[in-house]
Amino acid sequence: MDYLQDCHFRYAVMKVFNSDKYCDTTVAYDTTRKATHVADSLRRAPVANIELVEPEPVSLDDLSLILDNDYFNSLTTGLPSYLASSNGIGWDDALLTSVLYSSSGVVRAVEHALDSGTNSGSLSSGLHHARFNEGSGFCTVNGLVLGARAAFASGARRVLCLDLDAHAGGGTASYIERGFDGVFEQLDVSLIPFDTYTNVKDATLIMSSSSTYIADIERALSDVTAPRSIDVILYNAGMDPHERAGGVKGVTTETLAKREELVFSWAKLHDVPVAWVLAGGYSTHMTIEELAGLHRLTAEAACF
Numbered sequence: 001m002d003y004l005q006d007c008h009f010r011y012a013v014m015k016v017f018n019s020d021k022y023c024d025t026t027v028a029y030d031t032t033r034k035a036t037h038v039a040d041s042l043r044r045a046p047v048a049n050i051e052l053v054e055p056e057p058v059s060l061d062d063l064s065l066i067l068d069n070d071y072f073n074s075l076t077t078g079l080p081s082y083l084a085s086s087n088g089i090g091w092d093d094a095l096l097t098s099v100l101y102s103s104s105g106v107v108r109a110v111e112h113a114l115d116s117g118t119n120s121g122s123l124s125s126g127l128h129h130a131r132f133n134e135g136s137g138f139c140t141v142n143g144l145v146l147g148a149r150a151a152f153a154s155g156a157r158r159v160l161c162l163d164l165d166a167h168a169g170g171g172t173a174s175y176i177e178r179g180f181d182g183v184f185e186q187l188d189v190s191l192i193p194f195d196t197y198t199n200v201k202d203a204t205l206i207m208s209s210s211s212t213y214i215a216d217i218e219r220a221l222s223d224v225t226a227p228r229s230i231d232v233i234l235y236n237a238g239m240d241p242h243e244r245a246g247g248v249k250g251v252t253t254e255t256l257a258k259r260e261e262l263v264f265s266w267a268k269l270h271d272v273p274v275a276w277v278l279a280g281g282y283s284t285h286m287t288i289e290e291l292a293g294l295h296r297l298t299a300e301a302a303c304f
Helices: 034-044 060-064 069-077 095-116 143-153 170-178 213-222 253-269 288-302
Strands: 014-017 050-053 120-122 158-163 183-190 203-207 232-236 274-277
Touching: 014 095, 014 288, 034 050, 034 288, 060 069, 060 095, 069 095, 095 120, 095 143, 095 232, 095 274, 120 288, 143 158, 143 170, 143 232, 143 274, 170 183, 170 203, 183 213, 203 213, 213 253, 253 274, 253 288, 274 288
Parallel strands: 014 050, 014 120, 120 274, 158 183, 158 232, 183 203, 232 274
Antiparallel strands: none
């Protein structure tokens, strides 16, 4: 079946959650900076049907439900420093507030997608490597897990995390192994062997290459069992597969535009709403404005 067909469909107004608080920390890296640039881009050159919405932060109690006591306490106090900065980019007094807001964006996007039956998004990143007891790989707290919990609390029975970041989502897989009050699955197509894991029940990792990337994603989606029984897709829409954004040679802007069309056409075909997040993507070999342009590909594909 050709999932790249033009679906000739326009969603209603799509809520995209963002707050200046996402980036209000001195812990400076693309993960904690690019949301501002993506939001500015969407304001300067609006995408039809997108409404930027400020979320209220999740509570400390919400956060404590997915973290062990030692790691939770380190994020509130900064001590021990090795644990507070286990994300690999550091800690400051404002990092926790940033995490509470960016995590909330994921939760609100999921709730809105479920309530409206339409796509939604959050300009959140730094999620899928974080674990119950530590951060990792520029990720402090796994907001995807908070999103899944919120989905089940809202009555969902089956949630799919589609992880197309360049790196594997070992943090999310570690949570899936712990279990949920519903079926939380991960389909993970990666290009770079960081945070890889052995496939377990409900978490599948496929290592791909630039020459087979789109075909591997299409094949993986076609193998999903009973897709219409999925209540919501959590889409970790990393742009770091791009050859100039942290990825591998041969994955171009055109490749990622095709990927986004594939993902959202497949979801629409099966009547499954998508809650998407920015995920990875780095300005090491491009300007931050160019990086923001890559992330716009997700917003544009999600609207149509």
